[in-house]
Amino acid sequence: MKGEIHAVGLDIGTSRVRCVIGEATSGNAMKIVGVGDSESKGLRRGIVTSAEAVAESVRKALNDAERSSGLEAGSAVVNLSGEHFRGDNKSGVVAVAGAGREISDEDVDRAIESASAIQLPSGWEIFDRLPQEFIIDGQDGITEPVGMSGTRLEALVHVVSGPSAGRQNLEKAVRRAGLEVERMILEPLAAAEATLTDDDKEYGCAVVNIGSEITSMMIFGRGAVQHTSVFPFGGLHFTKDIAVGLRVSIQEANKIKHLHGCVAGFLLDDEERKETIEIQPVGRSELRGLSREILCDIMQPRAIELLQHVAQEAAATGAQIPGGVVLTGGGSMARGMVEIAEQVFDAPTRAGFLEPSYFGGLAAEVRTPVWAVACGLALSSMRMQQKSGAGSGRSGVVGWFENIREKFR
Ligand SMILES: Nc1ncnc2c1ncn2[C@@H]1O[C@H](COP(=O)(O)OP(=O)(O)OP(=O)(O)O)[C@@H](O)[C@H]1O
Ligand SMILES: [Mg+2]
Structure with missing residues (x-):
């Protein structure tokens, strides 16, 4: 799926797997061009119990979505689920480093990193660092600190963490189905992207x-x-x-x-x-x-x-x-x-229901709340690709930092 931006959302649930393929439009919306779903096998409470069974369910949903869109998917944004996730509100402070005390992307990254320096149980990892606001020299409520002047930058960050094994095993199962994982997003965050x-x-x-x-x-x-x-x-x-x-x-x-x-x-x-x-x-x-x-x-x-x-x-x-x-x-x-x-x-x-201003195309077919996660995942993929340049497909922490830089520029 080279050239124009195509985005794939894959929602692997305990009861069903849903796949949505979207296409960027000239506006901000995503045109849904392919959907597919299948009965889910090989998961319990969002955790993989049989990688091959999950891969098989993914293949079925993916094939349907590919067939209905006439496109072939190479990678997808995938849901992150499981009962052991947690979110903590943390803060981190850094001294603004640059000449003239102008806040740079690097200062913002350092402040977010500093907020995320938390003690995790063994075998856990941080999945998402979701900035809430920045405080510059005591002035709070700042969402775009880059370019502002100050000496002390504080970041308030919602840090989402959980066991690494669940994420790794789901990722392996998706790869087994022939798809690369661009990024994994917590299920309610994806649902929010599509509906709020x-x-x-x-x-x-x-x-x-x-x-x-x-x-x-x-x-x-x-x-x-x-x-x-x-x-x-x-x-x-x-x-x-x-x-x-x-x-x-x-x-x-x-x-x-x-x-x-x-x-x-x-x-x-x-x-x-x-x-x-x-x-x-x-x-x-x-x-x-x-x-x-x-x-x-x-x-x-x-x-x-x-x-x-x-x-x-x-x-x-x-x-x-x-x-x-x-x-x-x-x-x-x-x-x-x-x-x-x-x-x-x-x-x-x-x-x-899907927020109508974000979706077009087949949206009417999948506008119900059961499809919110899959549609939100595809929408997130599209927005990430738009922000980091079409088709660059950068993922993981690097991709995330690019997005954050964009957001807070
Ligand atoms: N119309 C309906 N009325 C009642 N229950 C429904 C209806 N449609 C779906 N469900 C129920 O919703 C549940 C499945 O929801 P969903 O597809 O969101 O779960 P999942 O993503 O597969 O699982 P999980 O997120 O827990 O891993 C099932 O228990 C199913 O019976
Ligand atoms: Mg689900």
């Missing part, structure tokens, strides 16, 4: 990505990430509750959840309340009737419980989120999830 406006990030907003086995949250404020949390639960918990509660298989429970599930009883109208659905109990040949109200009684308490964990964590940070809560991921698609989250968070809540 600059105003959401500025005034305060929480993105909650509910996957199959992992739910993650990032809180934004003052234009930057202020908090990251990961929780070891997701949509699969509802499936398991239904399987146990109704004595049906996991497959049957999943089907019931998708076709008839609702997590907010107050959304059922009188007719739905009286309605019964047919289910197939384990080990019985005959079908059994189930009232939709009972199904809702199983799902609603679990939704409240899971969301309460997330809301308590958000409240504990003390962050203001006037922009409310944005729900992404398959788990957010259950009927009533937005309404219940609105009550639990006591904040305006919306489903994280």
Whole structure:
């Protein structure tokens, strides 16, 4: 995919792998030209348990996306998931080195490096250093320090860290599928890229990505990430509750959840309340009737419980989120999830559809919250390539520093 900018986002989840191929347009938006997805195998809670099985799932999703776009992908930006990530707010100070005390790119890099000099558990690494703001000689709130004058530069940075092995094994599995990894981005950050406006990030907003086995949250404020949390639960918990509660298989429970599930009883109208659905109990040949109200009684308490964990964590940070809560991921698609989250968070809540001004092309097909991560990953790839010069494909820390320099120039 040489010449014009093409961007590939690969969201490797525990239940599905999704691939989005995008193309830069003359404006700021990305035209989605190819999409593909496949059933995911070889992962548990976002962590690779069989590299070959993951590679096979990636190949299937990638082939579909390549076929629909007519393009061949060489590299992708990939999601980073797992239950052991953490985000810490750190600060670092440096003396401005240059003549005339004018702040240079190098000063900014040093300040960010100094903020990231943290003690990590053995086998952990830093995945992302997300600058929040800079302080020059006590003057805070500065987002573009390069070129300004001062003697003392302080960087406030949100440092995301986690176990190296999870990242390395996912990267190996992607390579096995024939793709290079340009960069890995934490799942809720990718979801935010696709769904939040600059105003959401500025005034305060929480993105909650509910996957199959992992739910993650990032809180934004003052234009930057202020908090990251990961929780070891997701949509699969509802499936398991239904399987146990109704004595049906996991497959049957999943089907019931998708076709008839609702997590907010107050959304059922009188007719739905009286309605019964047919289910197939384990080990019985005959079908059994189930009232939709009972199904809702199983799902609603679990939704409240899971969301309460997330809301308590958000409240504990003390962050203001006037922009409310944005729900992404398959788990957010259950009927009533937005309404219940609105009550639990006591904040305006919306489903994280793609931000229309960022996407064109096939966007209508994939505008639902389940595709937010894959689309955000592709969008990030496009923006990185645009910033570092089309097709240069620089990645890793070097690429990251280039982006940061651009951002804070
Ligand atoms: N319409 C729907 N109603 C209810 N649940 C849904 C719906 N669509 C998807 N889900 C559930 O969402 C979950 C999958 O979400 P998603 O595809 O975001 O997860 P994943 O990325 O594969 O997993 P993870 O991020 O945890 O590794 C599954 O539990 C699935 O049953
Ligand atoms: Mg996911």
